Amino acid sequence: MLVALSAGGCTGRRDESAPEGFRPGAPGIGDPYFPTYGNGGYDVASYRLQVRYDPATDELTGDASIEATATQDLSRFNLDLAGLTVSSVQVDGTDAAHARTGNELVITPATGLGRGDRFGVRVRYSGKPVPITNAELGSGGLLHTSDGAIALGQPESASTWFPVNDHPLDKATYQVEATVPEGLAALSNGVPGGSSTDAGWTTWRWAERAPMASYLVTLVIGSYRVSTGTHAGKPLVTAIAADLPAGGPAERSLARTGEIADFLATRFGPYPFDAYGGIALADSRIGYALETQSRPVYGPAFFTEGPNLEVVVHELAHQWFGDSVSIERWSDLWLNEGFASYAEWLWTEHDGGPSAQARFEQEYARTDWAEPALDPGPSEIFSRAVYQRGALAVHALRRTVGDESFFRILRSWAAEKRDGNATTDELVAHAERVAGRQLRPLFDAWLSGTTAPPLP
Ligand code: TRP
Ligand code: ZN
Numbered sequence: 001m002l003v004a005l006s007a008g009g010c011t012g013r014r015d016e017s018a019p020e021g022f023r024p025g026a027p028g029i030g031d032p033y034f035p036t037y038g039n040g041g042y043d044v045a046s047y048r049l050q051v052r053y054d055p056a057t058d059e060l061t062g063d064a065s066i067e068a069t070a071t072q073d074l075s076r077f078n079l080d081l082a083g084l085t086v087s088s089v090q091v092d093g094t095d096a097a098h099a100r101t102g103n104e105l106v107i108t109p110a111t112g113l114g115r116g117d118r119f120g121v122r123v124r125y126s127g128k129p130v131p132i133t134n135a136e137l138g139s140g141g142l143l144h145t146s147d148g149a150i151a152l153g154q155p156e157s158a159s160t161w162f163p164v165n166d167h168p169l170d171k172a173t174y175q176v177e178a179t180v181p182e183g184l185a186a187l188s189n190g191v192p193g194g195s196s197t198d199a200g201w202t203t204w205r206w207a208e209r210a211p212m213a214s215y216l217v218t219l220v221i222g223s224y225r226v227s228t229g230t231h232a233g234k235p236l237v238t239a240i241a242a243d244l245p246a247g248g249p250a251e252r253s254l255a256r257t258g259e260i261a262d263f264l265a266t267r268f269g270p271y272p273f274d275a276y277g278g279i280a281l282a283d284s285r286i287g288y289a290l291e292t293q294s295r296p297v298y299g300p301a302f303f304t305e306g307p308n309l310e311v312v313v314h315e316l317a318h319q320w321f322g323d324s325v326s327i328e329r330w331s332d333l334w335l336n337e338g339f340a341s342y343a344e345w346l347w348t349e350h351d352g353g354p355s356a357q358a359r360f361e362q363e364y365a366r367t368d369w370a371e372p373a374l375d376p377g378p379s380e381i382f383s384r385a386v387y388q389r390g391a392l393a394v395h396a397l398r399r400t401v402g403d404e405s406f407f408r409i410l411r412s413w414a415a416e417k418r419d420g421n422a423t424t425d426e427l428v429a430h431a432e433r434v435a436g437r438q439l440r441p442l443f444d445a446w447l448s449g450t451t452a453p454p455l456p
Contacts, residue, residue, distance in 0.1 A: 018075035018112030025077035027104055029167040033330040033378040034155065036103065038167025039078040042068045042113075046172050049162050052179040052201070053186075053221055058144045060084070061126040064162050070117045076108040079163035082141065084127040086163075092119050103132075105163050123163045132156050136379040138288070140215075145283045147242075148184055148222030152290055152297055155330055155381070158214040168326045169421055171211035178219055179203045185224040187239050189217060189293045191275045192228060208293055210273050211419045213326045218292035220279050225251075231258035235275045237295065241282035250280035250303040253312055260309065260347070261316050267346055268317070269411040272324035272418055278312070291318030291340070309351070310344045317343030325417040332424050333381045334373040334447065338390020339410075345391065360395040363388050364455070374424055374447040393446035399456035400442055401435040409434045 025041020028034075048065040062084070070077075082103040089098040091109035099106045105123070113119050131141035132153070140153015141160030151161050158164040165172075175193075178186035179201050186195075186204040189212065193205030208217075223242035230236055238254045245251075257278050265271050277295035286299035289311050296315035302308045321343075322336035345356040354362075371385035373393060380386070398406040409431045413422075416430070424443070432439045445453035 017108070017110060019073070022073040022075040022112035025072065025074055027078050029165070029169055031167060031169075031329045033381070034167075037080070037156070038165050038170055039080065039104075041072050041074045041077045042070050042119075042165070044068045044165050044170050044172040045118075046174070047162070047164070048175045048177075050177045050179075051161065051219070053149055054181065055144070055148045055184070055221065056181075058128045058149075059126065060129050060142070060161060062124070062162055064121075064123045064125070066121040066123070066163070068119055068121065068165075070113040070115050070119065073115050074109075074113040076106060077113075079105045079107065079121070079123070080159040080166040081105040081123075081125070081163040082132055082159045083130040084125045084161075086123060086125045088122075088124045090120075090122040093122075096121075103159060121163075125163070129160045131160055137382065142219070143283070143285065145222055148180070149219070150221075150281060150283060150286060150297070151217070151219040152286060152292070154215045154290060156215065158217050161219065164214045166214045168213035168215065168330075169328055171213050171326060171419070171421070173210070174206075174208045174212055174217060176206045176208075176217075176219065177203055178206075178221065180221050183223075184221055185226050185239060187218070187220045187224065187226070187237070187279055187295070189275075189295055190273070191235055192237055208273075210293070210324070212293045212323070216291065216293040216323055218279070218290070218295070218297055220281070220297065224279070231276050232262070232271070234271075234273075235277075237275065237277040239277075239279045241280055241300075243282035244280055244300070244303075248303070249305075249307045250298065250300070253303060253307045253309060254278040254280055254298070256307075256309055256312060257316065260312050261319070263347065263350060264313070264317055264320065264343060267343075267407060267410065268320045269414050272319055272414070278315070289315050291315045291322055291336075293323045294319065310347065313344050313347040314340045320414045324419060325414060326421045328421040328423050330378070330381055331375040332422075334386045334390035334393070335422065335424060335427065337382075337387045338373060338394050341387045341391035342394040345395070356395060356398075360392060363392055364452070367392065367452070369450055369452050372448045389447065393443060396442060396446045396453070396456050397431060397439070400439070401431070401437070405435045 029038025050063040052061040097108040129142035133139040140157035142151040176188040188206035190208030195204045224239040273294040275294045279297045289298040302311045317340040321339035345359040373389035
């Protein structure tokens with residue numbers, strides 16, 4: 001859509017209340033795959049989300065406090081919000097005008113916000129959350145379950161339960177305070193801040209202090225067996241749906257979280273976050289696992305045939321590749337999925353299974369080279385090529401530069417881009433710098449070439 005692609009800074013009409021030269025922020029952050037995702041004109045530093053959810057009525061009441069900095073002279077700006085009803089918006093404590101168009105909340109502050117100004121937005125809202133349906137990519141958002149709710153999804157989920165700059169390019173810290181009927185758990189990302197009960201409602205507090213992409217925020221409410229411990233001096237919280245068998249495959253798999261994270265740290269460098277954990281779901285409508293920051297969420301299908309460590313390895317590898325080092329645009333998703341898939345090969349080899357080389361040869365033989373891993377098109381971001389050709393490209397790099405350079409490239413990449421965003425071009429440049437040789441043709445052939453590259 002033209003309106004979404006255009007920079008609001010050039011096309012918007014001036015609002016009366018803002019000084020000359022102040023313009024609306026763009027309604028999208030500028031991702032060619034998803035032009036309406038995120039917004040322009042500001043950068044969020046932190047979200048504080050206070051939400052109350054009643055599973056009996058599916059009613060959510062929210063109070064979101066957002067700290068941001070204007071990146072242009074702003075007359076107004078958007079947040080992404082799908083469904084729900086906004087009752088009030090304040091900017092820096094003063095009531096602001098607000099309107100809804102599609103999944104956008106348009107906020108016009110009483111006075112303009114100058115470029116570089118730090119400002120606070122408070123949004124009070126309520127309603128029954130409705131997931132975003134996407135026929136090609138699967139739906140995302142807050143899903144009502146038999147005993148609670150699950151907020152999960154990629155590339156979109158957050159805007160169904162809070163107002164957000166919904167794109168991985170604008171990472172921010174999060175405090176989540178979720179109030180649920182006494183007896184239910186409410187799990188989210190990061191370090192647990194304890195819970196307190198008042199008049200039949202329990203508030204669970206969570207803090208993710210490292211910048212987090214919005215699709216990595218989760219909220220899981222329901223009957224769970226929650227275990228809180230520590231690993232390597234950091235909190236480790238795992239939650240197993242009460243409907244899953246005690247001591248069953250999901251529980252036994254998630255119990256390996258600390259050990260698997262430690263293994264990955266030997267390959268990728270120090271674990272990047274302040275907390276560990278995992279959440280195992282019983283609701284079979286969730287057919288995926290997702291690398292929600294510091295605490296991945298696992299659908300039940302992974303554990304129907306016994307323990308599954310590969311999925312735990314995959315989601316934990318994303319903590320380095322995807323969560324700490326995040327994509328700048330969705331066409332680069334292989335940067336997440338290629339490395340997470342490759343981590344499975346490393347684990348299998350370490351665990352006494354087939355070698356990474358054997359997995360590489362097997363995948364190589366079954367690859368359809370017509371499908372690119374890089375820039376696969378918006379409907380193909382979760383395609384087999386993104387995952388498996390991505391992993392092949394990583395192993396091809398290893399074979400080409402040798403183990404010593406390869407693991408140096410991985411570790412220094414994770415360290416230098418920690419808590420940030422990155423692109424494929426930056427990875428190629430980084431690998432070339434560390435290895436001291438030209439690698440662009442290698443990456444091009446393995447990620448985008450239309451014929452099988454020669455085996456390195
Ligand atoms: N990124 C997830 C993984 O690789 C998989 C995934 C794709 C997903 N689309 C999703 C998970 C939607 C949850 C919802 O582990
Ligand atoms: Zn993945």
